[in-house]
Structure formats: structure tokens, C-alpha cells
Amino acid sequence: MCRFVRDGYLVIPAAVPMRLVAALNDDIDRVWTRPPEGLLIETFEPDDKMKYIAPELRYRPSRTKLLDLYTVSEIARRVTAAPAPMRFLATIFGDTPKAFQQLAFWRSAQQAMHKDTAYVKVDTNAMQLAATWLALEDVVPGTGEPEFYVGSHRAPDFLFGRVSKWAENFTADHERFLASLHEDAATFGHKRSSFHARAGDVLIWHADLAHGDTSITRPNATRRSLMTHFTSAADEPFYRRTTQFAEKRAENCIFVSHYADVK
Ligand SMILES: [Fe+2]
Numbered sequence: 001m002c003r004f005v006r007d008g009y010l011v012i013p014a015a016v017p018m019r020l021v022a023a024l025n026d027d028i029d030r031v032w033t034r035p036p037e038g039l040l041i042e043t044f045e046p047d048d049k050m051k052y053i054a055p056e057l058r059y060r061p062s063r064t065k066l067l068d069l070y071t072v073s074e075i076a077r078r079v080t081a082a083p084a085p086m087r088f089l090a091t092i093f094g095d096t097p098k099a100f101q102q103l104a105f106w107r108s109a110q111q112a113m114h115k116d117t118a119y120v121k122v123d124t125n126a127m128q129l130a131a132t133w134l135a136l137e138d139v140v141p142g143t144g145e146p147e148f149y150v151g152s153h154r155a156p157d158f159l160f161g162r163v164s165k166w167a168e169n170f171t172a173d174h175e176r177f178l179a180s181l182h183e184d185a186a187t188f189g190h191k192r193s194s195f196h197a198r199a200g201d202v203l204i205w206h207a208d209l210a211h212g213d214t215s216i217t218r219p220n221a222t223r224r225s226l227m228t229h230f231t232s233a234a235d236e237p238f239y240r241r242t243t244q245f246a247e248k249r250a251e252n253c254i255f256v257s258h259y260a261d262v263k
Pocket residue numbers: 114115116211
């Protein structure tokens with residue numbers, strides 16, 4: 001816990017047993033080859049415009065993400081609710097964790113350094129947010145592995161439009177926000193570090209940890225991984241104001257989705 005408070009992240013080695021990692025990789029192959037009703041991907045293929053569509057295998061090798069896999073995959077729910085990460089999240093939230101936005105990656109999305117609070121909206125309190133990243137294979141350097149500025153969650157808030165931690169409606173501030181993360185790192189001495197995980201390791205990060213993906217130097221290698229955003233049971237993602245798909249309660253985790261009932 002002390003390390004999370006100081007550094008803004010925590011690594012739980014072998015948080016998910018290998019047999020479950022293998023089962024999830026099989027299930028991911030299943031949904032790509034025989035897409036279940038209602039499952040969506042986010043893709044920029046084939047015209048560089050973002051869209052949400054049913055999985056199409058030809059798009060898998062690109063930056064495409066499976067969205068909220070836990071809506072259709074019991075194995076994804078078991079993996080997401082692995083005991084050690086859930087215990088940690090329950091401790092920091094003081095409440096049962098609620099999974100609400102999950103991305104399954106085939107390759108790195110090549111995300112620039114950012115803070116999730118700018119984009120991932122929790123209705124009642126922007127800071128009631130944390131994320132997990134599970135390696136579904138051993139990470140090979142040069143595949144866009146996660147990187148972060150250690151301790152960057154303790155930098156002063158960047159307020160979009162001088163009022164909000166959420167970026168939307170303040171597009172004019174966006175470049176300034178991204179630049180501020182590197183400026184803060186120089187000002188406060190945040191060390192840039194990356195995570196060379198083994199399959200089954202879980203990285204948990206704070207709502208305001210600056211993080212992204214390293215540059216890809218091995219363009220043909222995969223970087224299979226599962227990222228999930230969490231809030232607490234008492235809080236709701238902002239999208240629940242306008243969508244009310246059925247949630248699912250597991251013993252140690254609640255699942256809600258923007259796109260479908262959790263079956
Ligand atoms: Fe993020």
C-alpha cells in the first residue's frame with residue numbers, strides 16, 4: 001500500500017494462474033473467430049476513422065480493442081476478479097470494486113502518456129478510479145509495453161478550462177495537458193519507467209498516474225493484454241446516466257458495461 005501511495009502503481013506478480021491466462025487467450029480467439037451477439041470492438045480500420053463494430057478477424061492485428069469482454073466471457077470475469085487485485089482495490093476504495101470499462105489488446109494501442117482521469121469519467125468523483133493491466137503473454141521489450149512516470153499522481157491537478165479534470169468540452173486544452181505531464185516529470189523528478197511483465201502479472205495504477213505505451217520497435221510481435229477500469233460499488237461511471245444495461249455481481253466484483261448486458 002505504501003508503495004502505491006508513493007509511486008502511484010503496484011505490481012502483483014502471478015496474480016492470475018497460467019491455466020486461467022491460457023483459458024482466456026483461448027476465449028479471446030473464440031470471440032474473434034465466432035463473435036458473440038453484442039460484442040464490439042473499437043477500431044480505426046480500414047479508413048483511419050474510429051468506429052465501434054462487431055469483431056472482424058482481419059482487423060485484429062491493428063490497434064483494435066475488444067470492448068468489455070466480461071459481458072460475454074465468464075473466463076474474462078474470473079480473470080478480472082482475480083483475488084489479489086480485488087483485495088487491493090477493495091482496500092483503496094473501502095468498497096467492492098466495480099469493473100466498468102475493459103479493453104483487450106492484441107497489440108499495443110501506442111497510447112501517448114496520459115492520465116485516465118481526463119478520459120474515463122466516474123460520475124460522483126473523478127478520483128474514484130483505478131485500473132488494472134494483465135499481461136496475457138510475457139512482455140517482449142519493443143512491443144509497446146506499459147510505461148509511466150513514477151509518482152506523477154501526486155503532481156498538481158491539470159484542470160481543463162480551469163474547472164474540470166475531464167478533457168471533453170475542452171479540446172483546446174488537450175495538447176497543453178499532454179505536454180504538462182512531461183513538464184511535471186521534469187519539475188518534480190518523476191522517473192520514466194516501464195513494466196516488463198510475465199504472463200499473469202497484474203499492474204494496478206492510480207487514477208492520476210501518467211502512463212502510456214513505449215514505442216514499438218518490433219512491429220510484428222503481439223502484446224496481448226487485458227486492461228480494466230474500476231470504480232467502487234457506491235459510484236457509477238458517467239455513462240450509466242444514459243445507459244442501464246444489466247449488471248452482474250460476483251462475490252468480490254461488480255461488472256457493468258456501456259454496451260451490453262453482462263451475461
Ligand atoms: Fe489509460
